[in-house]
Amino acid sequence: MMSERYSIWRRHLLQSMALAVPAMAMRPGRRPAMAAPAGEGWQVLSPTEVALLEPLVARLIPADNLGPGALEAGVAHYIDRQMATPWAEGDHFYAEGPFEAGLPTQGYQFSHTPAALFRMGLVRLGEVVQQQHNTPFQNLSPEAQDAVLTQLEKGELDLSPVPGPLFFQTVLDLTMEGFFADPIYGGNRDMVGWKLVGFPGYYSSYVAEIERHNLPFTRPPQSLADLARAHAEDAQHGHAPSPQHVGHEGGQHP
Amino acid sequence: MSRTLPAVDVVVIGSGWTGSIIGKELAAAGQRVVMLERGHAKWTAPDYASPQVHDELKYERRNELHQNTARETYTFRNTTAQTALPMRRWGFAYPGNHLGGAGAHWAGVSYRFDETEFRLRSHYTERYGAGILEGLTSQDWPVTYAELEPLYERFEALAGVSGRGGNVQGHTPPDANPFDPPRNKDYPNPPMKVPFAAALFGEAAARMGLHPYIQPSSLVTRPYTNSEGLNMSPCSYCGFCARHGCEHFAKASPNICVLPAAMKQPSFELRTDSHVVRIELTPDKKRATGVTYVDAKGEELFQPAEMVFSCTFAINNARMLLLSGIGTPFDPTTGQGQVGRNYTHQTTSSVQLFFREDYNLNTFMGSGASAVTLDDYNNDNFDHTGKGFIGGAYIQIQVNGAGPINFHPTLPETPRWGSAFKAGVRRYYNHCVNITITGAQQSHPGSWLSLDPTYKDAYGQPLLRITSDIHDSDIRMSRFVTDRGVEIGRQIRGVERAIGNPRTKPYTSTVYQSTHLTGGAIMGDNPGNSVVNRYGQSWDVPNVFVVGSSMFPQNASYNPTETLGALSYLTADAVKRDYLRAPGPLVRT
16 A cells, blocks of 8 residues: 555656646645655655755754754654644645635645645755755755755745745744644654743643742643653552642742 | 435534524423534543643644534635635634534633624714714624623523623622623623733733723633533633633533533434535425435435524534525625625734743643733724724733744744744743734625635535625724734833734735634524524524524624524524414514
8 A cells, every 4th residue: 555655646746747737737646655764763754855854954943052953853753754644645625626826815725735745845845956056955054055945935946836935834834843742743852842942831730820920930841641651650550640730839020 | 315314393503502502402392403513522521631632733733623624615705806715724713613613622702792782883873973884784783782681691601601790780890891781690700810911911901091801701710510500620721722622621612511411301312423415495495394414424314304403603504504595695796685795704913022031921821711801992982983993802911822833933033943043932932922902893795605606515515605805994993903902012011022913904814813703694683684583593494593603793802602602592592482382483574
């Protein structure tokens, strides 16, 4: 099944790339590739895709003196796993034609599912960078990579049939999701996204804290997996689930 | 060819607040009721269990509980000159799906409408002259606030609403809303706790001589047994509320407040995964014979019934009528026909506030309705002379749980990515909050609903087409009230910058503006100005009742749930009292 889906996708992709048909004439299959994945820990993205995606997300949220970035947070892995979900295949996407360009107030009017848009955009970005710089994106300096991404964001790179700014926004949205979503989805490793901004994750009650105004909230964040583990341990020991209160640090008005 | 099922007295389409209230009331009166819900049977336990329900990605990004656009969506255009195109994924609103409908994933905000809302056209004409309504088709309701007052009280007892009445038999406590409409009784539960940011808003507003108060909410604030004998538990301010189900039995929903009582009635039956495709009529189109629906297996079934209640999500009621051939579709070129007329949404705007770093706002704590609000610039609580608009908006800081996927604020000049973004979001995530401004939206001939000529749903039926732009009256209103919001924002302690974002034209399908879609099957006092009478009864097919926010002739600033709950009781009472004895039109013209 995996190889059949892969070949359907691959056939389509090669065709559309070769002919460069306009976006709205295309009608990609609902099931994107299950490519031979990049290796251990990768579900659908190919080695080529991973080689481009990892440095890309690393520029969107870089590792710096404030801590780990998107690469270290596992955002590329998050995106890989999202590409294997029904959502990426369009299970919440109205995919009936006809497809027309539409107006800005009418929103997304391409036929591509989230996976199709993402993977076609990635392929085209790789090709365009190779053409323009005579080397793959991952071999550019960070400054040159930033310059490419700025061009992409501003619509100055032609990724036809994928609109460049739309692809940029898609990758940016996925990167924010991967950096800030619960670690169960494969990104936000060690909750680095939450630690950066001070989001505590999931405490089931703040009833004792909500009116402790200006409380400096210093408790470590909790993920869904942490809480599920706590529930399981409670059940194992015959206890009622632990209340997930956050303690009694004092608050004060500045 | 559909299979015919055994006949029943009542079919209710949809399990949201309106359908659940009506279904339970009629079953308790001995009627054999079948409720058809297109979504799955999702119950608080186990479907909204902790900790899994605290998942921002699943519920707030992947639309877990919303109408699935892959199966059914709306098409949209601003004007008749454009071609409507489908909303391929959600932006402007989150229509409900699954058991409890939008009532399972709402925020719990619980307002009564202002007295002036029910006689909108008369009120503004009397006070300012008819010119102020030029270009608008907003109209009076066929029911008054005084008639709905005891029914609001019933809904509040059902939902366990928390708040402090600002006009309880003439008494106005100093921290309550002096603009409240008159009430016979105070709310069943005391007001919610106040998060830091909302308290700062209240402090500044009070200093400015305005009238802040704690927003009424259907998140209960103490253990509560509701009017159906069902238990609710206090809200824990967990921060995962709107768009999520509530695992705490704290946020009122049909699932915990009504449906268990309905299902205790031997004559009540709930069928989920049952998608109604149309209401069937006799050949003369004077009477409904039942509904045709498709079950989870894909089998088409005909459910005969003596009465049909269309209680679908909001404007989907208009679609159900159009698909069923009930009433005359609105024609904007002639102004004839009523079905689809007066579609409205909500005129929302915001003021973004950036705080000093020593103000820990902790907006990840909160609930869908934890807010301090003021109505000084709402309804006709201020002089509209010379302002070029009617109505207004409420201004508030609401702290409803700031998940970082959707909320990662930076200053507007900060790049959206890179190290500068990272430093910006680190600086402002816990030191930024919005003043939200929620305004009325007036009806006008350029804003209406019809069946789309091109695009179909998963069942091969035409999608509902929205043609709409916001009237200049509301654009002026938004500018005026947003400016007031900026003034307040600048007075809030700790605020370094306040940036107003008033609503602008054109109306767009891409930006969330509330899930309060209204109109399309509006109520009125005669068939020449409405689709249904005050009881939601179709003027054309009197054994069809169409209940919900689809009945609102225009949208008030306030959130719709309490009012559509009160209207559900109005309908149920009239059917039990009058219709069952003598089936036929409940209002004669």
